[in-house]
Amino acid sequence: MLAADAYQCLADEVWRDQTVVSSLGTTANEWWRITRDDRVFYMNSSMGLAASFGLGLALAAPALKVWVLDSDGSLAMNLGALLTEGAQQPANLTHFVLSNGCYQAIGGHRIVNAERMDWAALARAAGIPHVLSASSLEELRSLRAALAEPDTLTFVVLEVEGVPGERKPLRIPYEGPEMKYRFGRGLEARHGLQVFGEYGY
Amino acid sequence: MQADAPDPGPSAGVKAFCDDLAGAGVKVVASLPDDWVVPLIDGVAGDERFTHVRVAREAEAVGVCAGAFFGGVNSVAIMGMAGVLAVVHELATLNLMHGIPLLVISSHRGHADEEPQTVYQVVQGQVGAPVIQALGISQPVVARLADLDVAGFLKHSRITKRPVIATITRDVVHELVGDADARG
Numbered sequence: 001m002l003a004a005d006a007y008q009c010l011a012d013e014v015w016r017d018q019t020v021v022s023s024l025g026t027t028a029n030e031w032w033r034i035t036r037d038d039r040v041f042y043m044n045s046s047m048g049l050a051a052s053f054g055l056g057l058a059l060a061a062p063a064l065k066v067w068v069l070d071s072d073g074s075l076a077m078n079l080g081a082l083l084t085e086g087a088q089q090p091a092n093l094t095h096f097v098l099s100n101g102c103y104q105a106i107g108g109h110r111i112v113n114a115e116r117m118d119w120a121a122l123a124r125a126a127g128i129p130h131v132l133s134a135s136s137l138e139e140l141r142s143l144r145a146a147l148a149e150p151d152t153l154t155f156v157v158l159e160v161e162g163v164p165g166e167r168k169p170l171r172i173p174y175e176g177p178e179m180k181y182r183f184g185r186g187l188e189a190r191h192g193l194q195v196f197g198e199y200g201y
Numbered sequence: 202m203q204a205d206a207p208d209p210g211p212s213a214g215v216k217a218f219c220d221d222l223a224g225a226g227v228k229v230v231a232s233l234p235d236d237w238v239v240p241l242i243d244g245v246a247g248d249e250r251f252t253h254v255r256v257a258r259e260a261e262a263v264g265v266c267a268g269a270f271f272g273g274v275n276s277v278a279i280m281g282m283a284g285v286l287a288v289v290h291e292l293a294t295l296n297l298m299h300g301i302p303l304l305v306i307s308s309h310r311g312h313a314d315e316e317p318q319t320v321y322q323v324v325q326g327q328v329g330a331p332v333i334q335a336l337g338i339s340q341p342v343v344a345r346l347a348d349l350d351v352a353g354f355l356k357h358s359r360i361t362k363r364p365v366i367a368t369i370t371r372d373v374v375h376e377l378v379g380d381a382d383a384r385g
Binding site: 021041043045046049050052053055058059060064078079080081083084088175176177179180183187197 | 260
């Protein structure tokens with residue numbers, strides 16, 4: 001399963017009204033290419049923080065359904081986030097990790113201990129109650145019902161192929177402040193949240 | 202057999218701090234302690250008005266608070282000055298890059314009021330303020346609990362679209378634990 005195919009399947013067949021926080025690199029680039037949507041905070045920086053950002057959003061707005069689209073390189077940089085999720089147990093959070101064993105956006109450089117790591121086992125050990133995995137489109141499609149309306153904190157491992165040498169340069173045509181306002185205004189319009197004050201800040 | 206003494210609950214200072222947080226609309230508090238900010242964290246942890254998020258690394262607190270901002274609630278990150286130094290990258294590439302507000306309450310370590318046995322905190326005092334200044338981040342030094350203006354700091358952070366890092370001195374710690382008069 002390629003990352004692009006896994007995300008296309010998620011976007012077409014599972015994604016409905018979830019608010020999405022994507023980690024940088026391949027995840028942000030592929031999800032942008034497929035979705036281009038202000039329901040997504042495409043995090044093009046702060047490697048590792050998508051998980052924590054998504055957790056804060058889920059805790060602050062329990063009526064939202066929050067997806068974190070993480071990558072193994074980013075999650076490796078913020079492993080403690082699994083412990084924090086396990087402690088908080090937000091039922092409205094689903095945390096995906098795209099596992100290709102490499103930093104695809106910079107050409108496929110290997111991630112530390114990629115050969116032995118077991119993301120599902122790590123998530124379970126951190127206290128996350130619902131852990132799923134898929135290494136093919138067929139397996140991912142078989143998870144559609146479980147992903148549509150999860151009633152507990154869920155962690156999903158998407159095992160995909162790394163492509164040696166292939167770079168995934170950033171293609172998103174806007175930067176930080178615009179991302180902030182697009183995402184925040186989208187939350188206000190769709191969910192009635194008040195992100196910004198009466199003077200816009 | 203003598204009965205256990207009843208839990209006296211939070212000190213007046215800690216209670217005032219929590220009331221200020223709640224009054225400022227803070228609903229999410231993310232924390233990782235050093236010994237000075239422990240009274241603040243203990244107060245928040247015991248107060249049902251807040252969702253308290255204990256984190257494993259201070260950078261998580263930066264992310265949690267950014268997410269809470271988009272969830273429409275005010276939040277605060279509490280950490281030691283070592284934590285502030287550890288989150289420079291996240292402050293730069295999440296908060297400064299996107300203009301996302303953040304209030305950090307931290308300890309003002311390594312100055313004349315540091316206790317002698319904590320000599321290892323001196324370097325944090327030496328480099329903390331210059332690093333914060335280099336980031337272009339406001340650092341109000343809070344020497345009295347009454348000056349820990351949570352609502353004002355939150356508003357300033359929103360208006361400027363930058364973090365505010367309020368650092369509390371040891372006198373504030375003494376006020377929080379209720380021994381200001383006995384300190385001499």
